[in-house]
Amino acid sequence: MLRWALLLLFYAAITFYGFLALRTVTKNxxxxxxxxLIALVIAGNFIIQFAVYTEGRVLTPAKSYAFGFLLAFISLGLVLIPLLLVEDIGRVIYGLYDKFLAKNDSFYLPSRRKFISQIALGLAAIPFSSILYGMYRGKYQFRVLNYTLHFEDLPEAFDGYKITQISDVHSGSFDNREKIEYGINLINEQASDAILFTGDMVNNKSSEMLPWTDLFGSLKAKDGVFSIxxxxxYGDYVDWSSSxxxxxxxEDLIQLQKDMGYDLLLNESRFIEKDGQRIAIVGVENWGSGGFKQAGDLKKASENIDPNDFKILMSHDPTHWQQKVIDDDYHYHxxxxxxxxxxxxGIEIPGWVKWSPAKWRYKYWAGVYKEKGQYINxxxxxxxxxxxxxxxxWPEITVIELKKGTSDA
Structure with missing residues (x-):
């Protein structure tokens, strides 16, 4: 209840300052x-979605949109409140000075200045419109990121081998079949030798994937589609009626992946062979720090591979790489x-800035990193x-080309 009270109090402050700014700018x-009215509808919808219609911690599209609109409205306050609060403090200081130092009989509080309110509303419109854009366009603004990684011990037969990685599908959030079909076609257009999916096919329930199995089942690669x-x-975020x-x-989710033609690796490994040489694909179950499930067993997953094999590890959570993989006796390339x-x-401008709140939680949060001669994407x-x-x-499709030699070659 305390969290709800604090949220509503903060929301009321945002609405109040937004109203003051609007009233200063226009007399309409x-x-x-x-x-x-908009403020009340957004707050009311959020309360209904999250306090009345609940099903465990499942985030349905309706809940997500309720949260999205609330976030957009709150973003107004994150800009408006500091600017207008500074002006209010200045107005009070001026009134006190006028009263006690200028010796005026009455307390005079200057009117809010119109141009300050205009500036505040203009600045607040930037995050507000960005959040709305992200909800209606940005979430399906797929982009292909290409990386070329060099390894001195890559088998010759795999020089130029291409991998497409996708991750975090979260099919329970989808609401536009045409856009998802475009994304699937974009994956297939990369014509990679293998496709590797690194987890989170659904939000919570296997049934969320049923409307999309035909599309994701159409993913094809010469050496197959591997998944973890x-x-x-695991369905851990639902209050099930029974175990x-x-x-x-x-079990239904595992069967869905098999039906789509995915080779699901549950602490297992596979070999891809070419011209008498091979590379190992290793897949662990989820292992994450900070209270996340730790079902991943790196030793079990690698028990059938040789230490000298070239190894590609699929592990959903990058904290696994940070805490377990980097210092493992095996070298996971x-x-x-x-x-x-x-x-x-966040904000990403190649070669200039790469920032997201994710960096406060994860040391390795997006893109390629290298530690101790090992890469992670x-x-x-x-x-x-x-x-x-x-x-x-933006939503990402990663294409990684493996090259033999060093980056200086």
Whole structure:
């Protein structure tokens, strides 16, 4: 209850300051009423979705949009309140000076200045419109990121081998079949030798994937489609009526992946062979720090491979790489992860800036990193969760080309 009270109090402050700014800029009373009505509708919808219609922690599209609109409205306050509060403090200081030092009989509080309100509303419109854009366009603004990684011990037969990685589908959030079909076609157009999916196919329930199996089942690569599980694939965020129901949901998800032609690796490994040489594909179940499931067993997954094999590890959460993989006795040449989504919000300008709140939680949160001669790519995700959009951190399809030699060669 305390969290709800604090949220509503903060929301009321945002609405109040937004109303004051709008009233200063325009005297149109109907716009004033419209602003208040919108604020009430957004708050009311959020309360209904999250306090009345609940099903465990499942984030349905309706809940996501309720959260998205609330986030957009709150973004107004994050800009308006500091600017207008500074002006209010200045007005009070001026009034006190006028009263006690200028010796005026009455306390005079100057009117709010119109241009300050105009500036505040103009600045507040930037995050507000960005969040709305992310909800309606940004979340399906797929981009292909290409990397070329060099390895001195890559088998000759795999020089130029191409891998497409996708991650964090979160099919329970989808609401536009045409856009998803475009994304699937974009994956297939890369014509990579193998496709590797690094977990979180659903939000919570296997049934979320049923409307999309035909599309994701159309993914094709010469050497196959390999997959692992993410933390959302276990059904841990649903209040199931029984353990048997939860187990059945998990089994259904595994069967769905098999039906789509995916080779699901549950702490297992596979070999891809070419011209008498081979590379190992290793897949662990989810392992994450900070309270996430730790079902991943690196030793078990690698028990059938040789220490000298060239190894590509699929592990959903990059904290696994940070805490377990880098210092493992085996040398895992390339690890593919996801999970962070890049927080679905940030600023990325190649060669200049790369920032997201995700960096406060994850040391390795998006893109390629190298430590101790080993690489990891953290995919920003194909889908979205919670906030039904993306701002600056766009949905990603990663294409990695393996090259023999050093980057200087």
């Amino acid at each position: 009373i109907w716009l004033h009423y419209l602003f208040i 599980l993410g933390n959302h694939d 048997e129901e939860k187990k059945r949901n998990f 390339l690890t593919l992860s996801g999970h962070t989504h890049g927080m679905q919000f 953290v995919n920003r995700g194909f889908g979205f969760l919670g906030y039904p959009g993306r701002v600056g951190i």
